[in-house]
Amino acid sequence: MSYWFNGITHYHFRLDKFLSKKMLNIIDNPEYLKDTSPAFYQKLIEKGFLVDDTINEVNLIREKTNIVRESKYYFLVILPTMNCNFECWYCIQEHIETKMSDLTIQKVKNHIEKIIFEDKIEYLHIEWFGGEPFLYFQDIIKPISSFAKSICEKAGIPFKNTATTNGYFIKPEINSDLINLNFKSFQISLDGTRELHNKVKVSKYGDSAFDVTLKNINSFLSYSEELSVVLRINYTDENLNDEILTQVNNIICKKNRNRVLLLYRRVWQEKTDKTRAKKIYSIIDKFSSNGYCATIKMDLDNGFLPCYADKKYYNAINFDGSVVKCTANDDLKIDPPGKLLDDGSILWKDGFLEKYYKNRFENNKCIRCKYLPICMGSCPRDYRSETDDKFFCKLQGNDRSFEDIIFNTILKDYQ
DSSP states (O other), X not given: OEEEEOTTTOOEEEEOHHHHXXXXXXXXXXXXXXXXOHHHHHHHHHTTSSOOTTOOHHHHHHHHHHHHHTOOEEEEEEOSOSOOSOOOTTOOSOOOSOOOOHHHHHHHHHHHHHHHXXXXXXXXXXXXXXXXXXXXIIIIIHHHHHHHHHHHHHHTOOEEEEEEEOSXXXXXXXXXXXXXXXXXXXXXXXXXXXXXXXXXXXXXTSSOHHHHHHHHHHHHHHHOTTOEEEEEEEEXXXXXXXXXXXXXXXXXXXXXXXXEEEEEEEOTTSOOOTTHHHHHHHHXXXXXXXXXXXXXXXXXXXXXXXXXXXXXXXXXXXXXXXXXXXXXXXXXXSOOSEEEOTTSOEEEOTTHHHHHTSOTTOSHHHHTXXXXXXXXXXXXXXXXXXXXXXXXXXXXXXXXXXXXHHHHHHHGGGO
């Protein structure tokens, strides 16, 4: 059996090997295919497998990129603090005693009101980040979220909350607040089995961070079917094994597992190793057979941008009112490019946005690459070009090849 996949439409189908070989022989003679199998011919055109010579597919990708970049779905990241209750060895952030002030909270509210009524955004999505954002649920998350929900209702646009958190402080007593404030999902990380996780995330209270986090997850999933979680497994060679499944199963009950999405991500300090892919897929399959939403489709869901931060209506506001486009580098603490003003507007450094929004695939290497529509080039914060000796291709930094990702993604639909 062979599989055919289109990177632009993400449509795929399968053929037996004989038909696939025949297809390869006649694909350059579409008129013959049109005469012998008109229905199949038309389907190939509709799904982008046959393209008229007058159509420039790179220009099509450029057009789709511009549409997505200008979308009025506002993804606003807010960091109440840079502090955290854990000190994970791989974390890029310096955890310092910080807390968003009342003055900055008011600026954030002014920004939300301004962006809704002046820019006419069509959707507000707030992502809480940090540090550990739930250190200040009552003082910061709750008042800003209540305001955002109220102002969105007034404007008649949808609003939702999500959060990236270690999950330790999402206690059962705030479950009702989560629903009232339109929380929908959380990304919560585990660092392997209980023993390994607790070595990375050492609780100051002497309890098991692994158990507390998973019990909190099971609690809010049981409280409301509106809530879900992305369980991010930060893996290294040491913790990449399936023993974690049994321990997670002991806490997450069966009825909640279909709202737990597994996401395996390599700790960035670990070297790339393509041989890990087989083990990762094996573990994911075992989670899937136990009722979890264990999929890798999100690896292909880039929306014609190299990163979700590469949008006009995406910003990250730090606890001190500084504003960045990326939370994964030093901009948060060293010379941030933006500043939140009293009236809620953002003052950017001259030329920053023009440089940031430049298409990262506008180089010969990316333009010629068949994976362009599912990769979209280098990270937006990477200003290097192909003429630079340091040009970096994302294929080089991933344990999984695009072939593996595509194959394992489409294979799920035929199982």
